[in-house]
Amino acid sequence: MFLSFLLAAASIAAEPSCRMAEADRAWLARSIVLWKTAETDWLRLVAQPLPDIVVFDGNCTYRLPDGDFGALVSQANVDGMATYDGHPLPMGPVSFADGSGAFVMSLPSVWRAAGVDSALGLEVLMEGVFLHEIMHTRQSSLANAAFEGFGAEQTEELSDDFVQALFEADAAYGAAYRQERDMLFAAASADDIGEARTLAGQALELMRARRARWFTDDRAWLTVADDVFLTMEGMGQWLVYRHFASLPGIGAQRAMDEARRGGRFWAQDEGLALMLVVDRLVPDWQQRAFREPEWRAVKLLAAAASR
Template sequence: MILAAAAAAALASACAPGPADKAWIHAATAAWRLQLRRLPELTPPADVTVILFDARCRLESRQALQRNTAARWTASRHDGQVLLADGTRIPATVTSFAGEGKQGGPTFVMALPSLWAAGKIPGGSLGLDRLTRAVLLHEASHVAQTALFERLSKLPKEEGLPEDFSDDSIQQQFEENVAFSASVEEETRLLFAAAAASDDKAARALAGQALAKMKARRARWFVGEDRRLGKAEDLFLSMEGAGQYVGYSWLIDPKGGALSTAEAMSGFGTRSKWWSQKQGLALILAVERLELAGWREQVWKTPHLIGVELLEAAVARSRNAS
C-alpha cells in the first residue's frame, strides 16, 4: 500500500501539459498582464483560483491572474472529471468560464488548446492559439466584475426570473421572432458603425439611431411579464461587451495580437453567434468612441450605468460637448 501510494504521488507530480500547451500558458498569462497594465480599472480579486486542464492533467494557481505576482502552478492527474474549487467536478471537455464563487471563492476555468484542437474547434482566421488567448482574456476579465455579478445574482429574486437565466436567455426566447431579431441586428450594425466613424457628428448620430431602435424594441416586446427583461439585457450587455472588449483590444494592440481592426473584428469581434457578446462589444466600442468619461469604471468597478443607460449617457455627453 505504501509503495502504491508513493507511485501514485510520483505520477501526479510528474503530470504536466505538453510543450505547446505550456507555451500557450506563458503567452496567455503575458497577454493578461498586458491588459492589466493597459486597463487599470480591470482589477481582479486577490483570491481567484485559476484551473486549466488538458486530457489528463489539471493545473491550479492562485497567482495567475494577479497583477504583479509570478504564477505558481500545482499539477495533478484527473480521471476525465476535473475538480473545481467548490468541490464539484466537470467533464474534461472544451470549456471556458468564470464564476463569482460562493464556496471556494472566485474561479476561472479553461480547457487548454490541445483539448480545443482535439474537439475540432476551428480557430478561424485567427488560428486556435490566438483565438483561445482572446477567449481567456474575455472570460478571465469577468472575475473583475464583482459588482455586476452581485447584481446578476439578485435578478431571479428581484425580477422573478428563473435561477438558470443566462446571457443567452433573451436570444433563446426571441431569436425566432423575425422583427425582434432584425432590430437587434440593425442596432448592432449601427453601433459598430458609430464606433468606426471618423467624424464625431456621424458617430453621435449613428449611436443615437441605435439607441432609439433599442428603446423602441424594448417598448414593443418587453411588456407584461417580459418588462423585467430590460434590466437583465442591460446587465449582460455590459458584462459580455466588456469581456469582448478585453479580448478584442488585445488583438489590435501592437504589443498583443498585432492585428488590424478588420482582422480582429472578423476573427473575434463578430465571430460569436450570441447577441449579448456581439451587441455588447458594439455598444462598448460606441461608448468608447463617444469618449464617455469613466465608462471603464462603470463596467469593472461601480456599474451605476449599464447597457442602454451607458449608451444614453455617452450620446448625451457627445451632444452637450458639440
C-alpha cells in the same frame, strides 16, 4: 467553492502522473501576462491579485491559487473527466468565470484535440477567450448586485445567450435587434464625432423601444438581464478585438471579423458594437463601469450620445 478540490489536491500536490505539457504551460503563462497588461493598459484598472485559476488537459486538472505557478497543485482526472468544485467537466473547450470569482479553462491541447482552430492560430484565439472570461472575474460582484432582486429560478436559468434563445425565432424581434446592432456599428465607424453621437442616440432609442415592446409583464425583468449581458459580453469581446488588432499583420478589419465570428452570438456581437461606441465617445467609461452596478449598457450609451 474549492473545498472538495483542495482536499483531494492537498494529498497529491506532487501527483507524479500530472505534468502540464510545455506548450500548454507556455500558453498559460503568456495569457496571464497578457491579462495583467490588458487590466492596466486597456481597462485602466488598478491591478488586483489574480483569481484562482483552474485549468485541465486530457490527464489532469491543475489549480493555481491566485494564478501562481509556484503554488500549483494537480489532480489526476477520473474516468477521463476533469473535476471542478466536485463536479465533472466536459473534456473539450471550456472557459468560464464562476460566481465566486474563480476562473476555469481547458488548455490548448484539449481544444486542439476537439478540432478547434482559427485563421489567427488556435493559441491566439484562446488568448482572446482567456481575456474575455477572466475579465468577468472583475465584474462578478457587479453582476451579482444587479441580479439581487431576481428570484432563484430566474437566476439559475440565466446565461449570456438567454435573450437570444427566447426570441431568436421571432422574426420581428430579430429585425429590431439587427437594426439596433447595425446602428451601433455605424456609430462606431462614423467619420466624425458628431455623427457618431447622433447615431449612438438613435441606437439608444431603438434599444429602449425594443425593450418596451418585448420586455413586458412577466418578462420585464429581462431589461436588467439584457443590460448586464450586453455590457459584460461587450466588454469581453472588446478585449478580444483589442488583442487581435494589436498583433502584427492583423489589421483592424480582420480583427473585427475574427472577434465577431459571423455575429452568431447576439449579446457578444451587439455588446461589441456598443462598447466600441462607448470607448470612442466616453473616455472615462472604465472608471464607472467597473465601480457602479447601474453603469451598464443604457447608461453608458446615453453618456456616449450626450457628450
